[in-house]
Amino acid sequence: MSKFDSIRPFFDAEANKAILEILDDPMLVAMMEFTFPEDKTGLWKELMRHTHSLRDFQINFIYPGLMKVLERTSDGLSTSGFEQLEPNTAYLFVSNHRDIILDTSLLNACLYENGLVMTTSAIGDNLIKKPFLLTLSRLNRNFAIKRGLKGRELLESSQLASEYIFNSLTHENRSVWIAQREGRTKDGNDLTHKGVLRMLTLAEKGSDPFVYFQKVKLVPVSISYEYDPTDTLKIPELIAKARDEKYIKSENEDFLNLLRGIIGTKKRIHISINGFLNEDIDKIAGQEIPLSEKLSQLAEIMDEKIWAGYRLWPSNFIAHDLLHAKEEFKSHYTEKEKTDFEKRIEAKINSKNPEEVEKYLSMYANPVDNKRKVVTIS
Structure with a gap:
């Protein structure tokens, strides 16, 4: 038993069994018929039966599916900054967040195309309640962030997530993607939440948790869609918050957002890798100030990098x-x-x-x- 079993993706040794369990699921069949419209004999099923690693699953099935989504629903994906990244190197990508699935999937497609380490990516457990989605997310190397917790449960969950991320970066040499805030930015005002940065430091047991950021390679990322495919779905929550009313999600709202993100019109998309923060982190770490102030300074720098890298469209x-x-x-x-x-x-x-x-x-x-x-x- 691993201490991370409750949140981690599948191990490669578990991949084939998991694939076989969902092989005939109508949702997977629909996905593969969309991905491989010329395959009239179900060859994809035979290929899946002989898939034994997460990387093979991602490259042979998720990647071509994503390319088909781009072909059908966008005017193309452009990138900048990927030449700064080195092969066989794990990075902690902290990104603005617009779309539940596409943000991380597109980043991983770009990493794959550039011969770089793909990520294990955070996803809220509220989005993977359905058994099929949970299995698919674990095959796609997602790890779960537990939502709706308070008090001691929240602290323990945050500690576990932090340790999993640190273990991935430093022991498995696996890059990690995490959003700059909990959940998507719905009003377009991308701001890094100190709480996310504080969560990351929980894995550092030293006297100054900020040292965590000196031990990892922190990379701010910007993703921008010319048209946000889920823009209208975000409005009811924005209006409720403006009126200071409690917003209650409908039963299938998360799934609808997930689906709309995939099939909705996006026009052009851009992903920007916005350099490294080593010097900034060293400068902040050297100050004799409380951790809260250090995290505030880092959040401000993250925001500036993400804003500067954001591609503005018409x-x-x-x-x-x-x-x-x-x-x-x-x-x-x-x-x-x-x-x-x-x-x-x-x-x-x-x-x-x-x-x-x-x-x-x-x-x-x-x-x-x-x-x-x-x-x-x-």
């Missing part, structure tokens, strides 16, 4: 101009792009409801305000 500039009733960024988009975006608003939300319109525009406009805090936008 949708962002159009939304900013519409939100503020100006033409400040008119040179960054065409009239056709503006018309298309306005048609999207008409089709997706109640354009007669000012509250909905404001929330919708803000989630696209906020990245513009954040980026120009650190970069001049002409």
Whole structure:
């Protein structure tokens, strides 16, 4: 028994048995028929029966499925900064978070294409309640972050997650992906939560937990979608929070978000690797200040790196101009792009409801305000 059994992905020795258990699941069949539309004889099933490692499962089935998703629902994926990463090296990727599945899957596709170590990736256990999704996530090398805990249970769960991440990085030489905050950023205002950074340090047993960050290779990552495929699904929660009301998810809301993220229109997508923070971390670590202040400084640096690396699209500039009733960024988009975006608003939300319109525009406009805090936008 491993201390991480309650949260870890499958081991390679467990992969084949897990695959055989879901081989005839209707959801897997639908996924593979989408991925391999020319396969009329079910060859994929035979290949799966002889798959015995997570890497083979990811490369032979998840990767081509993802390429098909990009082909059908996007105008392509671009990248920057991957040349800074070295092969056979484990990195702790801390990223802004827009889409439940795609953010990590796209990063791993890029790592694979560049001959780099793919990640074990955090996923909220609320998203993998269904047995099929749990099995699939573990085959895709996800580890579970337990949600909805309080007090001692939360501390123990956070400690376990921290130790698992540190073990992956330092003993297994396995890169790790984790979001900069708990859950997705729904309003487009990407901010690193100190609580996530504090959780990571729990694995460090020394007198100064901040030393943790000197022992790992911390890399801030930005992912930006021209169109967020789940944008309209985020609005009810944003409105509830603005009214200071408690938001209660519908029974299948998480699954609907997951599905919409995969099949929804995205247009262009960009992933940016935003360098290393070694010097910044050493400088912070050398200060005689409380841990809370050190984490605040690190969070600010993370934010600046993620904002600077965020690719702004015409949708962002159009939304900013519409939100503020100006033409400040008119040179960054065409009239056709503006018309298309306005048609999207008409089709997706109640354009007669000012509250909905404001929330919708803000989630696209906020990245513009954040980026120009650190970069001049002409």
